[in-house]
Amino acid sequence: xxxxxxxxxxxxxxxxFVIVSILTMMFFLFKLLPGDPTSVFVDxxxxxxxxxxxKALWGLDAPIWVQYLRYMGNMLTFDFGTSFFQMMPxxxxxxxxxxxxxxxxxxxxxxxxxxGATLGAWLGWRRGTRREGAAVVTLLTLRSVPSFFAxxxxxxxxxxxLGWFPPGGMVSVGGAGDSFWxxxxxxxxxxxLALPCLVLVSREITSPALLLRSTMLExxxxxxxxxxxxxxLPERRIVVHATRNALLPLVTDVxxxxxxxxxxxxxxxxxxxxxxxxxxLVTALNDLDYPVAQACFFVMALIILITNFIADIxxxxxxxxxxxx
Amino acid sequence: MALLQIRDLCIDYRxxxxxxxxxxxLSLDIEEGEYLGxxxxxxxxxxxxxxxxxxxxxxxxxxxxxxxxxxGRSLPHSSLQELNRLRWRDIAMVPQSxxxxxxxxxxxxxxxxxxxxTHVSWSREQxxxxxxxxFAFVGLERGRAHDFPHQxxxxxxxxxxxxxxxxxxxxxxxxxxxxxxLDVIVQDQILHRIKEIHTRFGKTMLxxxxxxxxxxxxxxxxxxxxxxxxxxxxxxNVFETPFHPYTMGLCNAFPDLADRGRELISIPKAxxxxxxxxxxxxxxxxxxxxxxxxxxxxxxxVEVGPGHVAACHFIDRAAEFRMxxxxxxxxxxxxxxx
Numbered sequence: 258x259x260x261x262x263x264x265x266x267x268x269x270x271x272x273x274f275v276i277v278s279i280l281t282m283m284f285f286l287f288k289l290l291p292g293d294p295t296s297v298f299v300d301x302x303x304x305x306x307x308x309x310x311x312k313a314l315w316g317l318d319a320p321i322w323v324q325y326l327r328y329m330g331n332m333l334t335f336d337f338g339t340s341f342f343q344m345m346p347x348x349x350x351x352x353x354x355x356x357x358x359x360x361x362x363x364x365x366x367x368x369x370x371x372x373g374a375t376l377g378a379w380l381g382w383r384r385g386t387r388r389e390g391a392a393v394v395t396l397l398t399l400r401s402v403p404s405f406f407a408x409x410x411x412x413x414x415x416x417x418x419l420g421w422f423p424p425g426g427m428v429s430v431g432g433a434g435d436s437f438w439x440x441x442x443x444x445x446x447x448x449x450l451a452l453p454c455l456v457l458v459s460r461e462i463t464s465p466a467l468l469l470r471s472t473m474l475e476x477x478x479x480x481x482x483x484x485x486x487x488x489x490l491p492e493r494r495i496v497v498h499a500t501r502n503a504l505l506p507l508v509t510d511v512x513x514x515x516x517x518x519x520x521x522x523x524x525x526x527x528x529x530x531x532x533x534x535x536x537x538l539v540t541a542l543n544d545l546d547y548p549v550a551q552a553c554f555f556v557m558a559l560i561i562l563i564t565n566f567i568a569d570i571x572x573x574x575x576x577x578x579x580x581x582x
Numbered sequence: 583m584a585l586l587q588i589r590d591l592c593i594d595y596r597x598x599x600x601x602x603x604x605x606x607x608l609s610l611d612i613e614e615g616e617y618l619g620x621x622x623x624x625x626x627x628x629x630x631x632x633x634x635x636x637x638x639x640x641x642x643x644x645x646x647x648x649x650x651x652x653x654g655r656s657l658p659h660s661s662l663q664e665l666n667r668l669r670w671r672d673i674a675m676v677p678q679s680x681x682x683x684x685x686x687x688x689x690x691x692x693x694x695x696x697x698x699x700t701h702v703s704w705s706r707e708q709x710x711x712x713x714x715x716x717f718a719f720v721g722l723e724r725g726r727a728h729d730f731p732h733q734x735x736x737x738x739x740x741x742x743x744x745x746x747x748x749x750x751x752x753x754x755x756x757x758x759x760x761x762x763x764l765d766v767i768v769q770d771q772i773l774h775r776i777k778e779i780h781t782r783f784g785k786t787m788l789x790x791x792x793x794x795x796x797x798x799x800x801x802x803x804x805x806x807x808x809x810x811x812x813x814x815x816x817x818x819n820v821f822e823t824p825f826h827p828y829t830m831g832l833c834n835a836f837p838d839l840a841d842r843g844r845e846l847i848s849i850p851k852a853x854x855x856x857x858x859x860x861x862x863x864x865x866x867x868x869x870x871x872x873x874x875x876x877x878x879x880x881x882x883x884v885e886v887g888p889g890h891v892a893a894c895h896f897i898d899r900a901a902e903f904r905m906x907x908x909x910x911x912x913x914x915x916x917x918x919x920x
Contacts, residue, residue: 488696
């Protein structure tokens, strides 16, 4: 137990180090970005002292290391400043967009992992049948379809031709509730969620399914399955044992998948007009809305780091053989 | 009636190169309370028999002909449910020590409990007491039951396996090469435990091994297999007065404490390919005493003494063969002649 605690603490320290490194890199990257943030607010025809006053107001006249320390302090306390355009705290904007993205991704991941893992376990157990072959080919095809193409096809078929689902957005006009949960827990929301979720699932289901199939094949050769059979366990229980062993690499896979989905859904969010964090980032960069862009970058990086951290910890809990040193 | 009756058993493996008959027309009885050692080289089909008894043949293997009767009931013809009722309660196994017989993600105790829970409904207290007894018997520290298999050494794992096999007090235990890959001292301890199951609890046992010395030291009866066939079967007279040249060869290949000066002789060449087995005696190709008849006609098992059978055309010359078999030149000559 002591070893485990040290392991967790060391992982935490490492996490903190990586966060600080990323923030530092972001600070200098944004300094290097073309375009002066003041130019958005101060017309170049204005007198020079107005520009200076604006810079002083934002602290841009301070030496760079002072700026860096202030920036670090602000970011680590999640104080992202005010958006240049929306004139509201960036934190509120990012939290809202993040929830929107999550409302699309989390259901898709849950469905993908549950269905994909079950399918993969079954495929591995039934290796060599004709159905298994057909399923593998289908999965590989689904995996190779780019999401913008799948998105447009799905929109064309189910929205434009069949008219079953709305073409975009999270809710119908006027359908938004007062809080996030009031918005999300409606039939209208699910109706809007169906298509983007379908596109996501069709792609994300392939990774757990193919992964579990191959780990299942490995586990199937294990000697302990013979002993379980000799113990008189029903087939169902033996499959559970095999699956439990085959599931281990999936934990890492799911964590990485989660992290990537949070940052990688720009295309889907644009196709389905989903007001998520990916679309917000693109808009912010186009508008030179630095505080929003910075916050989006930071939050995405943070999510990847945290999901990986959770995967590490979880892995050490479910696989007793993981050594903590 | 014998506890286990193997009747004209044939087991085939389908391979990409064709069908290999790993066990060919083999008949063997194991009496209640007997400790039988089944010996032979790797690939002779001895483990296949163990797997067939337990119903855990690999997917490409199947009982093609013959039968295995346990207390008169056919095992290969039982449904999975019927088989599962017998398993572990009546027939348990100690797997090869080289095998990872425990599921790596559950504790030892959980896996023993699972074996118990599958067949009987005992209270938690009963199960705990049973594991106390089992661990005391195999000489493991009780506290270690909560460990995971990877925290055990090879020898400890095998002790835990013996404990698990004993959990439901089965009448018949199959130990398939239980000591391969363990060091000699641990090997001896494990074999001692297994023998104790037999002597103390009167269990019927089948020990599968390639080690003649192990069988000589532990078992009541011995069956020698070669290339899917039973070649000799009997009590201790099998080592003392072997009738089959293969048994003589096997005895030569292991050291004898009573005769320390004796040279160890190995049998040259390898067993035949089971995809295309020879017509005559399967050992003919390696046998220093083989005649034309041996290559043309397969010998049947004949009685050579009380409860002692052997499959050789020349059992009447066995005494002469035994003498010659001690000479290393005899075996090297056979290798050179072929």
